[in-house]
Amino acid sequence: MPKQDERFHVWPRPQEMQIKGQPLSLRNPIGLSAQGEADWIQAAAEEAATVLNDAAGRTVVRPKGRSKTRLLVTDMTEPPRGMRAVKTREGYALSVSAQGIHLAGADPAGVYYGAQTLAQLLASEGGKALPAAQVRDWPRYPFRGVHLYMPAREHLDFFWRFLDFLAGLKCNTLFLETGGGMELEKHPEINRSWKKFCKEADSYDFDKDNKIPESKTSCFNARDWNKKGPVALQVSRYFAKDSTHTELAGGEWLTKDEVRLIVHECEKRHIEIIPEIQALSHSYYLCCAHPEIAEHHEDPWPDTYCPSNPKSYELWQDVADEIIEVVKPRFVSIGHDEAYTFRICPECRKRTAHEILADEITRNRDFLASRGVRTMMWGDKLMNITTPEGRRYGGIARRRTDPVSGKTWVQPATYKAADKVPDDVIMVDWYWGLDPKSERNFHKKGFEVVYGNFSPMRFENWESRADLPYVHGAEMSSWCGVTPYEFGHNGTFYQFFPGSDMLWNGRQMPKHQVAPLMARWMTPAVEKMTQQERWLVTGKPGNALTLDISEVAKEVPDDLKGKLKTGAEATTVLGTGPFHVLTDKRGAIERALCLAKADSAKRVSLPVGRKAKRVMVLHGTTMRDLFAQPTYYSYHRGPAEIVRYQITYADGKRDQFAGYFKDNVGRIDAPWPDGQHCFQAVPVEAGKGRTLYAFEWTNPRKDVPIESLTISLGPDASDEGEVVIAAVALVI
Numbered sequence: 007m008p009k010q011d012e013r014f015h016v017w018p019r020p021q022e023m024q025i026k027g028q029p030l031s032l033r034n035p036i037g038l039s040a041q042g043e044a045d046w047i048q049a050a051a052e053e054a055a056t057v058l059n060d061a062a063g064r065t066v067v068r069p070k071g072r073s074k075t076r077l078l079v080t081d082m083t084e085p086p087r088g089m090r091a092v093k094t095r096e097g098y099a100l101s102v103s104a105q106g107i108h109l110a111g112a113d114p115a116g117v118y119y120g121a122q123t124l125a126q127l128l129a130s131e132g133g134k135a136l137p138a139a140q141v142r143d144w145p146r147y148p149f150r151g152v153h154l155y156m157p158a159r160e161h162l163d164f165f166w167r168f169l170d171f172l173a174g175l176k177c178n179t180l181f182l183e184t185g186g187g188m189e190l191e192k193h194p195e196i197n198r199s200w201k202k203f204c205k206e207a208d209s210y211d212f213d214k215d216n217k218i219p220e221s222k223t224s225c226f227n228a229r230d231w232n233k234k235g236p237v238a239l240q241v242s243r244y245f246a247k248d249s250t251h252t253e254l255a256g257g258e259w260l261t262k263d264e265v266r267l268i269v270h271e272c273e274k275r276h277i278e279i280i281p282e283i284q285a286l287s288h289s290y291y292l293c294c295a296h297p298e299i300a301e302h303h304e305d306p307w308p309d310t311y312c313p314s315n316p317k318s319y320e321l322w323q324d325v326a327d328e329i330i331e332v333v334k335p336r337f338v339s340i341g342h343d344e345a346y347t348f349r350i351c352p353e354c355r356k357r358t359a360h361e362i363l364a365d366e367i368t369r370n371r372d373f374l375a376s377r378g379v380r381t382m383m384w385g386d387k388l389m390n391i392t393t394p395e396g397r398r399y400g401g402i403a404r405r406r407t408d409p410v411s412g413k414t415w416v417q418p419a420t421y422k423a424a425d426k427v428p429d430d431v432i433m434v435d436w437y438w439g440l441d442p443k444s445e446r447n448f449h450k451k452g453f454e455v456v457y458g459n460f461s462p463m464r465f466e467n468w469e470s471r472a473d474l475p476y477v478h479g480a481e482m483s484s485w486c487g488v489t490p491y492e493f494g495h496n497g498t499f500y501q502f503f504p505g506s507d508m509l510w511n512g513r514q515m516p517k518h519q520v521a522p523l524m525a526r527w528m529t530p531a532v533e534k535m536t537q538q539e540r541w542l543v544t545g546k547p548g549n550a551l552t553l554d555i556s557e558v559a560k561e562v563p564d565d566l567k568g569k570l571k572t573g574a575e576a577t578t579v580l581g582t583g584p585f586h587v588l589t590d591k592r593g594a595i596e597r598a599l600c601l602a603k604a605d606s607a608k609r610v611s612l613p614v615g616r617k618a619k620r621v622m623v624l625h626g627t628t629m630r631d632l633f634a635q636p637t638y639y640s641y642h643r644g645p646a647e648i649v650r651y652q653i654t655y656a657d658g659k660r661d662q663f664a665g666y667f668k669d670n671v672g673r674i675d676a677p678w679p680d681g682q683h684c685f686q687a688v689p690v691e692a693g694k695g696r697t698l699y700a701f702e703w704t705n706p707r708k709d710v711p712i713e714s715l716t717i718s719l720g721p722d723a724s725d726e727g728e729v730v731i732a733a734v735a736l737v738i
């Protein structure tokens with residue numbers, strides 16, 4: 007593929023694209039016309055016009071009425087002149103010239119994706135014109151997916167914006183974990199019990215509620231930061247469990263009509279829902295409502311149902327039927343990850359674990375097949391992995407010790423079930439990082455594979471490893487609430503940028519090339535989804551004014567000397583700013599406001615003496631050992647506050663804002679993103695492998711002069727390292 011002119015940003019990168027010739031002006035609206043034999047062509051054409059008009063924020067395509075210049079939409083019987091047809095599902099051929107646009111789709115999704123490409127081309131010309139382009143494009147993989155929990159009612163508006171983002175990246179699959187989060191008419195007790203379970207888990211206090219000595223608790227050590235909330239509940243007893251997922255549907259449930267709306271909004275964007283209706287493991291939503299089906303009867307919050315109990319199947323099938331009725335899926339995932347609890351009850355003890363598992367999967371698969379639905383499942387318990395270092399993973403036997411009785415027992419092997427499970431079950435392979443041949447090993451048993459928990463920045467050798475006929479794509483996961491903050495804090499947004507490219511065109515861009523693109527293109531996308539309304543993103547309204555910090559600045563720490571190369575006017579990756587910084591002759595930051603715990607002076611005070619709409623700081627840290635957990639493990643405690651900014655107004659009143667690690671302030675000596683996206687800040691490249699973070703605070707009292715700004719370390723700052731503030735600026 008020829009190197010794409012970055013000005014014409016189309017992402018994921020098309021299979022074939024040429025930009026050449028006179029652009030098409032869109033000063034006057036163009037007319038829509040649909041031609042072709044396919045019965046979907048008119049509706050698809052109107053959809054394309056809507057995508058383009060929405061992207062422009064005005065009418066650039068008139069669905070009706072005459073115009074000499076046209077957006078012509080056809081099926082593939084009539085590709086654009088001089089171009090070969092694209093026959094692959096979801097593919098399109100697009101030609102833009104000064105005379106008009108011809109968009110041909112292999113199917114309605116193809117037309118839709120062609121329109122998404124047009125929308126991006128339009129943005130590259132500032133919304134005023136379309137560059138002359140010839141694009142032939144189609145997806146390499148049919149499953150370009152995302153895993154989410156059922157969103158909570160109060161976050162549906164955000165969810166629609168997120169769906170727009172996914173559609174723009176040509177993602178087409180949503181694995182939607184349903185838990186107890188959809189209204190169940192036949193089993194309302196499951197909804198009620200789900201809500202109760204979530205409340206108990208969220209308010210769980212390990213030190214208070216746990217009755218077993220800490221040394222005798224289950225699979226993990228209870229660390230200080232996970233002694234409250236769902237994770238504390240998980241580790242509190244010797245019953246193996248995981249993945250409580252109380253954020254699902256906000257710990258409540260949506261009505262069926264609300265779920266139908268989700269289905270409708272996904273369909274509009276050509277996103278197919280694959281419900282994940284957990285069976286066997288992580289079945290809290292079933293087992294807490296019906297403890298009689300639990301495999302571990304002593305467990306107050308059982309994770310796993312008894313696969314020998316016919317009532318387990320009846321209940322799960324009732325739930326599945328209601329979800330299938332609402333979602334009408336082609337595929338259902340039956341979960342099955344991290345199943346640890348086998349052969350506890352007398353009935354189960356009569357069979358081997360792999361026989362139990364194979365039988366249980368087959369029964370669920372047969373049930374779904376009877377509903378015309380194909381089964382998917384997490385594949386880990388069907389894997390037999392011993393790493394070169396001798397570590398064992400997946401469905402291999404492991405010795406465990408019961409911390410209460412002291413008895414040792416063996417968590418039985420289950421991997422042999424893979425020989426008996428019907429091979430039309432699609433494996434969601436999320437141990438690809440533990441087994442470099444995971445997909446090949448599944449294929450040996452006859453299975454097709456979709457990678458799960460796909461981490462595009464960590465998956466190596468994608469092009470050689472994944473280019474197999476039985477690999478059908480991947481799903482990128484979120485394991486947190488579907489909220490702007492949680493997606494931001496946990497870095498969820500960013501993986502979709504490289505991931506969508508790999509899944510669409512099959513190519514992998516080296517990390518050092520994709521990271522700067524991510525910083526530039528994802529910042530406005532995140533802005534749109536989170537609605538932060540930042541001056542640092544738009545550069546308006548107002549002008550930036552940098553405060554003089556030379557009186558209170560100190561030399562930067564030794565390890566940063568000569569290395570923070572920004573030039574005297576540092577700007578963000580979006581070109582906003584500038585921040586005037588104190589540099590040496592070579593343009594490296596020499597002096598800044600530096601705060602460390604070891605310093606005698608614990609705060610810096612800066613005179614301001616004027617009104618401001620916003621206060622902006624350009625900061626970063628060299629501190630290590632900062633608390634940096636994602637929300638889903640550390641729910642109760644929130645991010646680390648490492649620096650605090652206090653505003654004193656002329657009338658003596660005060661306000662403040664803070665630098666939270668991984669939200670708006672990150673590590674200086676690491677390239678963006680490297681796990682610290684800081685979604686509330688805009689990155690500033692500060693030399694090779696170094697980053698500063700520009701963060702702004704909106705002043706609620708913009709009509710009152712600010713007298714001074716006092717900066718001190720926050721309560722979570724660590725003992726070693728510093729917080730470095732290279733510039734403070736105002737928007738006036």
Ligand SMILES: [Zn+2]
Pocket residue numbers: 301312313314315349350351352353354
């Ligand atoms: Zn049993």
